[in-house]
Amino acid sequence: MKQLSAAIAVLMAATAAASTDAIRVNQIGYLADDIKIAVLMTANPATPTGDIVITDAVSGETFIPDSVVSVNPWEPMAACYRIYFSSLSRPGKYSVASETAVSPQFRIGNDIYAGANEIPLRYMRQQRCGYNPSLDAHCHQHDGFLVLSGDRDGEHIDVTGGWHDASDYLQYLTTSANAVYQMLWAYNENPSVWADNYDAAGRIGANGVPDILDEARWGLEWMMKMNPEKGMYLNQIADDRDHRYAGLPAGDNVDYGYGAGKGRPVYPCSGKPYGLMKNKNRSRGLASSVGKFASSFGLGAEVFNAIDTAFARNLMARSLEAYEIAKANPGACQTAPCVSPYFYEEDNWVDDMELAAAQCYSNTGDRRYKTDAVNYGRQEPVTPWMGADSARHYQWYPFMNLGHVKLARDRELRVGKEFARNLRSGLQRVKERGADNAFLCGIPFIWCSNNLTVALVTQAMLYRDLTGDNSYLELETAARDWLFGLNPWGKCMIVGLPAGGDYPRDPHSALTNLEKIEVTGGIVDGPVYNSIFSSLQGVHLRNVDRYAPYQNSTVVYHDDYSDYSTNEPTMDGTASTTYFLGRLAAKAREVK
Helix, strand or coil: CCEECHHHHHHHHHHHCCCCCEEECCCCEECCCCCCEEEEEECCCCCCCCCCEEEECCCCCEECCCEEEEECCCCCCCEEEEEECCCCCCCEEEEEECCCCECCCEEECCCCCCCHHHHHHHHHHHCECCEECCCCEECCCCCCEECCCHHHCCCECCCCCCECCCCCCCEEHHHHHHHHHHHHHHHHHCHHHCCCCECCCCCECCCCCCHHHHHHHHHHHHHHHCCCECCECEEEECCHHHHHCCCCHHHCCCCCCCCCCCCCEEEECCCCCCCCCCCCCCCCCCHHHHHHHHHHHHHHHHHHCCCCHHHHHHHHHHHHHHHHHHHHCCCCCCCCCCCCCCCCCCCCCHHHHHHHHHHHHHHHCCHHHHHHHHHHHHHCCCCCCCCCCCCCCCCCCCCCCHHHHHHHCCCCHHHHHHHHHHHHHHHHHHHHHCCCCCCCCCCCCCCCHHHHHHHHHHHHHHHHHHHCCCCCHHHHHHHHHHHECCCCCCCECECCCCCCCCCCCCCCCHHHHHHCCCCCCCEECCCEEHHHHHHCCCCCCCCCCCCHHHCCCCEECCCCCCCCCCCCEEHHHHHHHHHHHHHHHHHHHHCC
8 A cells, every 4th residue: 555645644634624525434443354445425526536545643654545436426415435445454543534525533453343242231231121220220110911811901910121122111022032132142153252240130240141141131031021821922011102201211100001100011922913002013923923932042041051051941941832832823923003003013924933943953953943944944035125125114023034044054065055045145135236335235224224234244244154255245344334434424323332433422312311321332223214204203303413414315314312213222233233243352352
């Protein structure tokens, strides 16, 4: 990489200060062997690009990029350029500058993600229900009362615990079970990177168990309460009447008919459409929810066998029982709407059954589970959002099919190759959809688009490990970098990462809004189609939009409390970041 004089870099930075042009980078930085890319967005198509430089922030040395490639502009900008500088691998702190823009500073080095994997667990502890260690307070101690359960309606059942789903206080089996599996998976894949700084209750102090497993166990114990007796599976606590309250969880005083703050409704898993009021879901079976019980209990049994054998045996028995019930009741089990028409519209279920069967096979070695897993997997070779322009809210969930990965790792070569191809097919569809995009972003901008981006990074990493195929490495890197600022808004999408970065300061959270407590580690929903932002009930802006120059007619993002469509942290999305951040943290350990 050629060097330029420091004086040129200083002059360019001074000129850029008055411009609305922007250079977007991964604000955490780049690994030494990364495909390193920045994107220049300019309002003037005649902006010169020949004098773009990368500057060492300490020494002042300057370098020219490997190449600068013109790409389709991001509206409303007139031109965009991808700036490649992969040959620059020397550890240090740098910035990229053109005549009209200068990037934030970033680092190069293999230790840049050290400890980043622990950050999402801070948000998970903040989301705990029952006892919340972040606030040192108890909440929702009277949950809950069965509804839509026939002659058992009104019966009290103890379902305290678990996590609040997002910045409201509803709780869903759907997202919680996925969060449990994702954290257990993250631990299993890179067990050495996880610290022990907190006890089982989430309070400061080691207890001999990695904190990620304490968090996963918190979810598993709640799931056991949601499976209170043989054959009974519960799906949801509370409903959208929750939105009448916007304070801290310990003060939740919504009256669901049991007295203000005196308990919330508990919905069973149902194979038929249901809802307490006029709005109903489209449930057609139990398999999506009960299958999630089976897979999470199963992986929990595998992981905890070396820590608590009695707990692991209990989980194993529950896993195998749930699998048989899910298999006997095919179809999707959706969450319940109430006052408003919004709910998690999960339509697929064979992915849940594939993962459940593959997990049961891992636990037992019984080949009938493997046969089932293969058969389920062949019914949905590619997760349907991949390559699609749109989807309904959580229509294709979980967003990444880890069942495919388990089968792709199978020692039977034919099966392994088949499911590796399935993983590849999904990546190829996203790659093709984003090929003409300045940021290579082939994600549909549906509600919670960041969760899809995390799923893409995860799938690309796992596929590359499985096959050694680097065809999707640039796609993987672009998706990862998107989450840390290499996007049209220059926004890092995980609160607190990196420290000092441009991450959400005004998220849709009562903790931040009322108490000025940062929801560190939470990943926000992310950009959405303008049509979604414009149509959701109650969404608006309460502050001036400082990203206005970069919003376009199709896609928007706002760092604004009142925009819950783009700036609300989600518990399951946050849990899903633990795998890829753990993988990157392991890279830091390799260089020590």
